[in-house]
Amino acid sequence: MWTWFHRLASPPSFYQFSEIVSPWVLLSALGLLGYGLFAGLWMAPPDYQQGDAFRIIYVHVPAAALSLSLYTGMAVAGIIALIWRMKLAESAIAALAPVGASFTALALLTGMLWGKPMWGAWWKWDARLTSELVLLFLYLGIIGLNSAFVDRRAAARACALLAIVGAVNVPIVKYSVDWWNSLHQASTILKFGKPTITPEMGIPLYISLAGSYLLAGYAVLRRMQNELLLRERRANWVSKLLSEQKQP
Amino acid sequence: MNQYFEMGGYAFYVWSSVGLALIVFAWNVVAPALQRRSLLQQMAAATDEGGELENMQ
Numbered sequence: 001m002w003t004w005f006h007r008l009a010s011p012p013s014f015y016q017f018s019e020i021v022s023p024w025v026l027l028s029a030l031g032l033l034g035y036g037l038f039a040g041l042w043m044a045p046p047d048y049q050q051g052d053a054f055r056i057i058y059v060h061v062p063a064a065a066l067s068l069s070l071y072t073g074m075a076v077a078g079i080i081a082l083i084w085r086m087k088l089a090e091s092a093i094a095a096l097a098p099v100g101a102s103f104t105a106l107a108l109l110t111g112m113l114w115g116k117p118m119w120g121a122w123w124k125w126d127a128r129l130t131s132e133l134v135l136l137f138l139y140l141g142i143i144g145l146n147s148a149f150v151d152r153r154a155a156a157r158a159c160a161l162l163a164i165v166g167a168v169n170v171p172i173v174k175y176s177v178d179w180w181n182s183l184h185q186a187s188t189i190l191k192f193g194k195p196t197i198t199p200e201m202g203i204p205l206y207i208s209l210a211g212s213y214l215l216a217g218y219a220v221l222r223r224m225q226n227e228l229l230l231r232e233r234r235a236n237w238v239s240k241l242l243s244e245q246k247q248p
Numbered sequence: 249m250n251q252y253f254e255m256g257g258y259a260f261y262v263w264s265s266v267g268l269a270l271i272v273f274a275w276n277v278v279a280p281a282l283q284r285r286s287l288l289q290q291m292a293a294a295t296d297e298g299g300e301l302e303n304m305q
Contacts, residue, residue, distance in 0.1 A: 059269035222280035
């Protein structure tokens with residue numbers, strides 16, 4: 001088991017592994033998302049308070065959950081990259097940042113589209129909204145920092161440091177609705193104890209959550225592959241791969 | 249049917265959210281593939297010339 005893990009952590013094995021796994025990840029992501037969104041938008045009953053506007057939950061909650069999970073993953077990869085100088089962890093930081101930024105932007109935009117009809121305003125400088133905006137800026141900062149370096153290893157170390165420092169924002173986003181008197185409603189599912197949502201509404205939400213996580217996982221795998229190709233372009237395994245592609 | 253798409257008067261908010269989500273999903277699938285294609289092309293060109301690729305992002 002340990003040797004298997006060790007071998008997978010080498011760039012060529014990881015590349016091959018992702019090559020085999022990612023089409024299946026994408027397929028299951030699309031299947032789950034398709035079903036989850038259909039069930040949420042079509043079959044779930046309207047909310048007794050919010051009517052059909054509550055259906056925004058099926059895209060808003062997965063995006064918001066991913067924005068935090070991907071950032072946490074990036075900070076963990078940052079710690080591993082700084083301590084063990086592991087190539088995979090370094091490339092994970094670069095791969096996670098754009099995916100995380102896209103889902104953070106989606107969470108903010110769908111949040112605005114939900115806030116307008118429910119609260120009467122597109123935006124409020126509320127604890128939850130503001131800290132999520134800070135999260136977007138952290139992602140953008142890491143993307144910018146990463147592209148400012150030509151040396152990929154130096155870039156990864158700088159980004160790792162920023163990702164770790166910025167991680168203090170993650171619990172602030174997560175618990176802002178409990179710590180401060182926020183306009184944003186408290187969590188309905190991602191909390192301890194029983195979820196306060198009926199299964200008819202909840203099950204489609206869990207399915208679209210799973211689908212979104214798999215889709216993000218697919219994008220991260222593919223981006224890590226690209227990062228490894230770029231970093232290892234002088235290595236034997238990459239030249240072998242290139243010559244194999246030339247002969248159809 | 250029409251009544252369904254009206255989303256109880258919230259059509260604009262619900263369908264814009266869904267549309268944005270679909271754009272983000274599609275971007276996350278397409279962008280890495282495009283990135284890989286240009287990367288492979290650049291690397292192939294560099295090996296053909298026997299040169300080295302600098303400043304490649």
